Amino acid sequence: EDQVTQSPEALRLQEGESSSLNCSYTVSGLRGLFWYRQDPGKGPEFLFTLYSAGEEKEKERLKATLTKKESFLHITAPKPEDSATYLCAVLPASGGSYIPTFGRGTSLIVHP
Amino acid sequence: DVKVTQSSRYLVKRTGEKVFLECVQDMDHENMFWYRQDPGLGLRLIYFSYDVKMKEKGDIPEGYSVSREKKERFSLILESASTNQTSMYLCASSHDPVGNQPQHFGDGTRLSIL
Known part of the structure; x- marks a missing residue:
């Protein structure tokens, strides 16, 4: 069975603290x-699509x-405006399905 | 930019009512x-459609039906609303001829069944 696991479930950062x-x-596949x-x-x-190992995509403070x-x-x-849940x-590759499997998400809070 | 529009942001209905949630996309996407x-519990798939008048059950179709009479519009129907159907409902669309394109979501309908 296909599985997607996101970690951590929740993350609190100070503004400017990279993670x-x-x-x-x-x-x-x-x-x-x-x-x-x-x-x-x-x-x-x-935000992004990635297709193959080694690929990277960037947008503002996100990579x-x-x-x-x-x-x-x-x-x-x-920054505080980056606070959100990231899915x-x-x-x-198998089965020909067009249905993605989602993770439960990481809730990010950035404190000023 | 892709635009997926859901007809209501908030909706309050009573148990036993028939409820219609509407979704329209403006990018000629095949999949909804x-x-x-x-x-x-995360995101759980109720129904999807690859083409007009076609529909497929997702993981939790019980108590729901759908309609797709036009390519741009996909409706979700709660046949007889129950309190356990109180939830956030999200519509998405994708253009996916080779099976590797992302979905684009609407802003959701927060449905409360009283």
């Missing part, structure tokens, strides 16, 4: 891995990286 | 999805 969120997956940001009371907002077993979302010098989703 | 999101 990383983890998304580990056990799927039979990978067609794509997606990162989303979700603010309270809103839908997930798409996503991918290995064969996990992805990291690095947050450099975070990871994986599209397995 | 309905999820519910509950604390501690």
